[in-house]
Amino acid sequence: MQQLPVIQPGRPAEGQRPVFDKIGIVGLGLVGGSIALAAREVWPASLVIGVDNKDVLETAMRLHAIDVAADDLIVLAEADLVVLAAPVRQNIALLSELDDNVRQAAVITDTGSTKRAIADAARALPARFTFIGGHPLAGAAKGGLEHARPDLFKGRPWLLTPSGDAGGPAVEQLSAFARALGGEPRIVDAGTHDRMLAFLSHLPQLTASVLMAVVGDAVGKDGLSLAGRGLADSTRLASSPPEIWKDIAATNEDELGPALDALITLLQDLRRDLPFGERLTEVFTTAAGWRELLTK
């Protein structure tokens, strides 16, 4: 007698054909946790292995984000995909531990916000590993596993920065993985990535945090009670934790530095122009034009 398939609500009866059988995720924050949740939803037959500290793993098990939990990389011995989703410099440090722990051929990727530093470090990996840098452009106002959700990547670009052959099978596999999780994979070189993101993400983040610090220090708690939606929007990013951004700043200094210089120079221009408003009119007009594109 044939067995009927068990239909689970919210999951396809059999899932999509798995791209990877054993998916190891190191670092279960907002992004790592969301990859885990999405992968379990899309490929119920694949094994999702989470590596983090015991507290985070406990939360991950409670949220049904992973199948296997461990605080040691040895659990990745049979992984065919390893996703490094810790802060950038932790990911770089983890690379050197993969040879001793992952025993078979595997695709190695990461989710860090800078791509050149890890690509450089990945050149030292043994030949059985294929490293392809990755950066899903998805985020939320608050980080951490408790804010992870399987639809975090839906409709968002997922940048891939292969070092060598962009047409290789591992790139194909990783693109299929990103697409199955809702993302839109795009190939870009690591240098272009780091320059673009310095402006699109790192500069706005630093600006928001500096603005919030300056305003808060100047007006205090009572003053902030008068603040409207304008200040709230402008500083929404300022809730971000320093640990992640320390690594981003350090590994993208040569791009972020000049981006900050451009911002500082224009602020100085405007400061000198306050009584006249000519430069202000130019800058506001330019800004409103770009802002219009952003809403489309």
Added chain:
Amino acid sequence: MQQLPVIQPGRPAEGQRPVFDKIGIVGLGLVGGSIALAAREVWPASLVIGVDNKDVLETAMRLHAIDVAADDLIVLAEADLVVLAAPVRQNIALLSELDDNVRQAAVITDTGSTKRAIADAARALPARFTFIGGHPLAGAAKGGLEHARPDLFKGRPWLLTPSGDAGGPAVEQLSAFARALGGEPRIVDAGTHDRMLAFLSHLPQLTASVLMAVVGDAVGKDGLSLAGRGLADSTRLASSPPEIWKDIAATNEDELGPALDALITLLQDLRRDLPFGERLTEVFTTAAGWRELLTK
């Protein structure tokens, strides 16, 4: 036989007891238009007189925002309240025309984002006028009459900056007016207002516009297509029109200048610290603390 009152949907049967009988509003943008809409809703028996150019007045009549429309101040001859709701320096220029046009005793207020400059100019008004500076802290991402709405002021502070006796009857009247329109009137001196608003509103505005200009110029249209919610939030204010902000910057230069200096100095600190992250950790931690207060 007694007549039954006509109940109009969305309006109280008789309205509240009017604070002013003839309310003149000069400048029907987002704020002036919203005051007009709210006043007509709350006091159907009062006359709302709008002064602006012919195009704007046509829109105002179409939106039923005003009872009387004119492009000349002479229409304010019998007003007992005049609200100047044009950009700051236009409001200041308008003050000198009131004596020739408003023929009776009247309370004069404004809605500008800086308060010292207009308070200084108002000292030259004839004695039959009582000037009380006003600033409803309400806004929207987009300005203009087409975005005006009667509930714009609901639950938002409406700052009043009387020059002389803060307990005078005109302050009482204007407070009642602001409260009836949904606002929360608060008395503050003009100097404190300008210093607070330099940080709470003017600095965030300039920062958002500068950030958007720098990012847009660096990455262009294609780059912006990758932008996420972080950049969109940080730059939402960058749609603001330059005309209004030119006046604010010019009339608050001595407060906004030092606020910009504080921002620039901290950005320079962070720029030097990029490889190390010590200052970054401090600033991000401070910022996250203030941001937490802002959401409450």
